[in-house]
Amino acid sequence: MDSSALGEADQHLLHLLQLDGRAPFSHLAHCLEVSERTVARRYQRLRTLGLRIVGQPVPARLGLTRWLVRLHCTPDAAGTIAKALARRSDTSWVTLASGGTELYCAVTTRTADERDALLLHKLPRTPHVLSVGAHCMMRIFAGATSTWHGSRLLPATSAGAVDSGARTPPLKLDATDRTLFTELAADGRATLPELGAATGRSPSSVQRHLERLRGEGALCFAVDFDPVLLGYHMSTRLWMRVAPAHLRTVGETLATHPEIPFAAAVTGTSNLVASGVFRDAHELYDYLDQRIGPLPGIQSIETAPVLREIKRLAPTIP
Known part of the structure; x- marks a missing residue:
């Protein structure tokens, strides 16, 4: 398949995922001015073509x-x-x-x-x-x-992640953080309930961990296509x-x-x-x-x- 098989909407979806790999379908649908079902269908089609969203540690x-x-x-x-x-x-x-x-x-x-x-x-x-x-x-x-x-x-x-050059002490990780890195390496868009089941934490606790890791610049999400x-x-x-x-x-x-x-x-x-x-x-x-x-x-x-x-x-x- 060549690029002509991918429409402008597909490329716009890739663009939005690059900006935030975990953006919910509702947000993506609003930006694309289409339904969530349409976004989900296009996302799954791109996945069959090899699209991956991967959570990455910032070394x-x-x-x-x-x-x-x-x-x-x-x-x-x-x-x-x-x-x-x-x-x-x-x-x-x-x-x-x-x-x-x-x-x-x-x-x-x-x-x-x-x-x-x-x-x-x-x-x-x-x-x-x-x-x-x-x-x-x-x-x-x-x-x-x-x-x-x-x-x-x-x-x-x-x-992706850009090294700002700021010298700050390495962020200390707990067991939940490490499990989240493992799960997000396999699927950067894993849901909060899925991540909660893997970590033994509630979805709200998982969300707080994700916000901390992203806010501290230790976790980024990359689009592979x-x-x-x-x-x-x-x-x-x-x-x-x-x-x-x-x-x-x-x-x-x-x-x-x-x-x-x-x-x-x-x-x-x-x-x-x-x-x-x-x-x-x-x-x-x-x-x-x-x-x-x-x-x-x-x-x-x-x-x-x-x-x-x-x-x-x-x-x-x-």
């Missing part, structure tokens, strides 16, 4: 550290290694790029021991892994994962070297571009990484020429088209 708010790992492998082993990484509970997305010899994955760690076990011991000793690059995400300017988040339909500043169904066939990773004096400006500018669902300042030679979603290679070229080229301080840029997504939008449970 920086919970004392977690997020890493972008870049692996170069031999061509015969890349697929196997990618699937092994996808099976890990600490990876949230895994993609194949650059001729099938390069892998990217996002890893969330709680402790230095967890970090070292994977980055210093497990991966470097894996057969057929030629090199390992680990980049700590210092500041997330837009988005929460590598997947498309409806950013072509709305301002990127509302696409295949961009190909909306006519976007070219996904690519952009690695940039930016002069330090311009890093914040360039990152915040990228966060306003509808082509960019994710951008972050990272450690390493390339200090800014972004994910871009485009209709085709011509649109990617125009973006690099007209949108990236004029930005100040960009010293170099490397593009790596994503060939296949092995895992995406799988949040680590705090």
Whole structure:
């Protein structure tokens, strides 16, 4: 199915869900000026096409550290290694790029021991892994994962969680909070009675926990929908070297571009990484020429088209 099969109302519904993944059907119906039954029918149809609403922890708010790992492998082993990484509970997305010899994955760690076990011991000793690059995400300017988040339909500043950079103590979680994260990772639109049954709490108690987690910036909701169904066939990773004096400006500018669902300042030679979603290679070229080229301080840029997504939008449970 291509984007022509999705009407304007369907795309508007995706837009509204991106703004608030748990918005009730009554609110969505009011915004779309249709009945709740119509909204429910369109929502269920989009779900059959792969739509997911996922509750995600915001790592920086919970004392977690997020890493972008870049692996170069031999061509015969890349697929196997990618699937092994996808099976890990600490990876949230895994993609194949650059001729099938390069892998990217996002890893969330709680402790230095967890970090070292994977980055210093497990991966470097894996057969057929030629090199390992680990980049700590210092500041997330837009988005929460590598997947498309409806950013072509709305301002990127509302696409997922954005790290404001404010330094606050990690939010402490109780057993109810942890159960809610687990349930919302499976279905971000689980009802209050369903969440109450899972936590052993009343719906009103669950609502208070949700309001606290969202109000404290520890929980966000992401929309996962295949961009190909909306006519976007070219996904690519952009690695940039930016002069330090311009890093914040360039990152915040990228966060306003509808082509960019994710951008972050990272450690390493390339200090800014972004994910871009485009209709085709011509649109990617125009973006690099007209949108990236004029930005100040960009010293170099490397593009790596994503060939296949092995895992995406799988949040680590705090």
